[in-house]
Amino acid sequence: xxxxxxxLLVVVPLILAPVAALSNxxxxxxxxxxxxxxxxxxxxxxxxTRVRSEGVISYALGGWAPPYGIxxxxxxxxxxxxxxxATIGAVVIPYAWTSVKKxxxxxxxxxxxxxxxxxxxxxxxxxxxxxxxxVFVFLEISSLSAYSMIALGQDRRALTATFQxxxxxxxxxxxxxxxxxxxxxxxxxxxxxxxxERLPAVMDNRTIPVAFTFLTVGITLKLALFPLxxxxxxxxxxxxxxxxxxxxxxxxxxxxxxxxxxxFTIFGFAFAFxxxxxxxxxxxxxxxxxxxxxxxxxxxxxxxRLLAFSSVAQIGYMVLGISFGSVLGVTAGLLHIFxxxxxxxxxxxxxxxxxxxVGSVQLSKMAGLxxxxxxxxxxxxxxxxxxxxxxxxxxxxxxxxxxxxxLEQGNWLVAGLVMIGSLMALVYIWKVVEVAYFxxxxxxxxxxxxxxxxxxxxxVLVIASFWFGIDASTTAQVATDAAExxxxxxx
Amino acid sequence: MIALGLFNYWAVIVxxxxxxxxxxxxxxxxxxLIGLNIFQTSVILMYVSFAKVSGGTAPILMDxxxxxxxxxxxxxxxxxxxxxxxxxxxxxxxxxxxxxxxLVVRIKEAFGTIEEDEIESPSL
Numbered sequence: 169x170x171x172x173x174x175x176l177l178v179v180v181p182l183i184l185a186p187v188a189a190l191s192n193x194x195x196x197x198x199x200x201x202x203x204x205x206x207x208x209x210x211x212x213x214x215x216x217t218r219v220r221s222e223g224v225i226s227y228a229l230g231g232w233a234p235p236y237g238i239x240x241x242x243x244x245x246x247x248x249x250x251x252x253x254a255t256i257g258a259v260v261i262p263y264a265w266t267s268v269k270k271x272x273x274x275x276x277x278x279x280x281x282x283x284x285x286x287x288x289x290x291x292x293x294x295x296x297x298x299x300x301x302x303v304f305v306f307l308e309i310s311s312l313s314a315y316s317m318i319a320l321g322q323d324r325r326a327l328t329a330t331f332q333x334x335x336x337x338x339x340x341x342x343x344x345x346x347x348x349x350x351x352x353x354x355x356x357x358x359x360x361x362x363x364x365e366r367l368p369a370v371m372d373n374r375t376i377p378v379a380f381t382f383l384t385v386g387i388t389l390k391l392a393l394f395p396l397x398x399x400x401x402x403x404x405x406x407x408x409x410x411x412x413x414x415x416x417x418x419x420x421x422x423x424x425x426x427x428x429x430x431x432f433t434i435f436g437f438a439f440a441f442x443x444x445x446x447x448x449x450x451x452x453x454x455x456x457x458x459x460x461x462x463x464x465x466x467x468x469x470x471x472x473r474l475l476a477f478s479s480v481a482q483i484g485y486m487v488l489g490i491s492f493g494s495v496l497g498v499t500a501g502l503l504h505i506f507x508x509x510x511x512x513x514x515x516x517x518x519x520x521x522x523x524x525x526v527g528s529v530q531l532s533k534m535a536g537l538x539x540x541x542x543x544x545x546x547x548x549x550x551x552x553x554x555x556x557x558x559x560x561x562x563x564x565x566x567x568x569x570x571x572x573x574x575l576e577q578g579n580w581l582v583a584g585l586v587m588i589g590s591l592m593a594l595v596y597i598w599k600v601v602e603v604a605y606f607x608x609x610x611x612x613x614x615x616x617x618x619x620x621x622x623x624x625x626x627x628v629l630v631i632a633s634f635w636f637g638i639d640a641s642t643t644a645q646v647a648t649d650a651a652e653x654x655x656x657x658x659x
Numbered sequence: 660m661i662a663l664g665l666f667n668y669w670a671v672i673v674x675x676x677x678x679x680x681x682x683x684x685x686x687x688x689x690x691x692l693i694g695l696n697i698f699q700t701s702v703i704l705m706y707v708s709f710a711k712v713s714g715g716t717a718p719i720l721m722d723x724x725x726x727x728x729x730x731x732x733x734x735x736x737x738x739x740x741x742x743x744x745x746x747x748x749x750x751x752x753x754x755x756x757x758x759x760x761x762l763v764v765r766i767k768e769a770f771g772t773i774e775e776d777e778i779e780s781p782s783l
Contacts (some may be wrong), residue, residue, distance in 0.1 A: 312751075339679075342699050450691055
């Protein structure tokens with residue numbers, strides 16, 4: 169069985185999805201989703217261990233040898249991303265049980281778990297596949313299920329947010345297909361490793377830069393790089409809490425991975441950064457994302473929305489790392505994929521706890537919550553410290569690598585701007601802390617601590633974000649190896 | 660004449676721009692979806708166009724006697740792969756469109772309108 173693990177990683181959640189839908193009972197659907205998520209965690213960890221000891225795993229789907237058949241190809245980079253996605257899925261799913269019962273009507277709960285499983289398998293599929301058209305198919309599976317989950321939000325504005333996301337997301341995906349089509353015209357292949365071999369011969373043809381441009385715009389739309397982030401804040405704000413926690417920690421991260429895969433493995437570092445001067449585009453945009461979006465977050469009064477804008481800023485950090493085009497920079501980007509998943513997951517889950525008890529995440533409604541929901545707000549502070557980048561948290565590790573990467577290139581300005589971005593994170597986290605801890609609550613409203621079934625998953629992520637901040641040797645080692653692999657141009 | 664020889668691609672570009680413009684410029688949500696669909700369909704035409712080999716037939720097994728094949732049983736056929744890819748893309752397009760339209764129905768129920776400027780838009 170173990171040789172089929174790469175396929176089973178994706179297929180098991182995919183098959184459990186219709187099981188969840190057909191069972192049509194919340195409990196049975198939950199059991200299916202729970203099994204799918206934990207299976208994915210087990211499988212991805214097993215695969216990462218195997219990749220670390222044995223090197224690249226290539227799996228020919230259906231026994232058709234690559235490059236003709238579809239290949240699933242795991243190296244350190246995507247095994248690392250798959251573990252990130254599966255970890256968040258496995259932590260969010262027990263949380264979802266309590267949270268979803270409160271926020272979604274009962275007859276829709278089985279369908280929610282179906283969509284959750286589909287999204288998980290879509291994201292894992294994008295991660296492990298070695299075929300560019302397969303990327304598009306899995307991208308649409310995960311996006312369509314994400315749209316339907318966001319539309320389950322209680323607020324009617326969830327519907328308009330979903331519609332906006334659907335339009336922009338579909339345009340992004342179509343841009344990606346156009347880019348893939350141009351690459352196929354020039355090379356006659358869809359396999360990533362094969363493309364990487366054949367592209368250099370036709371690089372001079374203008375079709376390839378055009379394909380590159382379409383892919384860049386499509387992928388940056390999907391990963392919500394400023395100024396293509398417009399779909400993100402509303403979608404995150406109005407989606408059900410569990411969905412926001414899952415999406416914020418996985419969907420955009422997988423797109424960042426796609427960016428790395430297309431630029432470094434397929435087109436190659438020399439083309440993307442030398443000929444196309446990608447860093448000239450990505451670096452300013454990511455810096456604007458960090459500064460402008462942090463500024464917007466400072467003035468935001470809905471805390472989920474505040475965190476959503478902060479997410480756009482954090483994506484800026486990841487892309488900034490990549491735009492250095494150095495081992496340290498890409499390491500910082502990869503590390504931040506994992507680290508940001510931990511902390512943003514924890515923060516959005518803490519907000520889900522607030523939503524569960526208070527019924528709103530408006531800042532004004534959170535006065536005095538520090539006393540009434542001490543564990544929830546402590547989790548928020550823990551995640552917030554990480555977002556700021558205080559030492560001993562994962563946020564510090566990412567920023568440390570990022571600043572090192574900037575200084576390595578003598579870019580003091582960028583290093584300074586990263587610091588300013590951290591200070592701005594301090595301001596918007598402090599804003600919430602001040603209201604929750606230092607303002608008096610309305611004494612007539614009775615609010616209790618969130619139930620343990622919500623608190624435990626939240627705290628798992630908070631503790632993980634400290635754990636990997638104190639002992640970053642494993643994650644940093646994997647990320648560095650993966651970055652070296654990418655910059656060598658493949659596998 | 661070269662321009663005419665690339666007729667399919669001109670059609671692709673025109674369709675793509677028509678769809679994209681409708682998508683951006685129209686305020687009616689259904690019209691937006693129609694624009695999106697035209698945009699996606701133009702990509703299907705693009706893939707199918709570059710798969711076509713002039714004089715090629717469908718990629719099916721043929722007897723040597725058939726006029727499309729020569730004596731050795733070798734047949735000039737169009738590249739089947741992009742056609743198959745586009746089958747998937749059509750399915751994706753249908754799924755996107757139906758999800759979008761069902762969203763429009765729910766937006767109509769919740770807001771009473773499907774005109775973008777009449778929906779109290781959540782501020783950005």
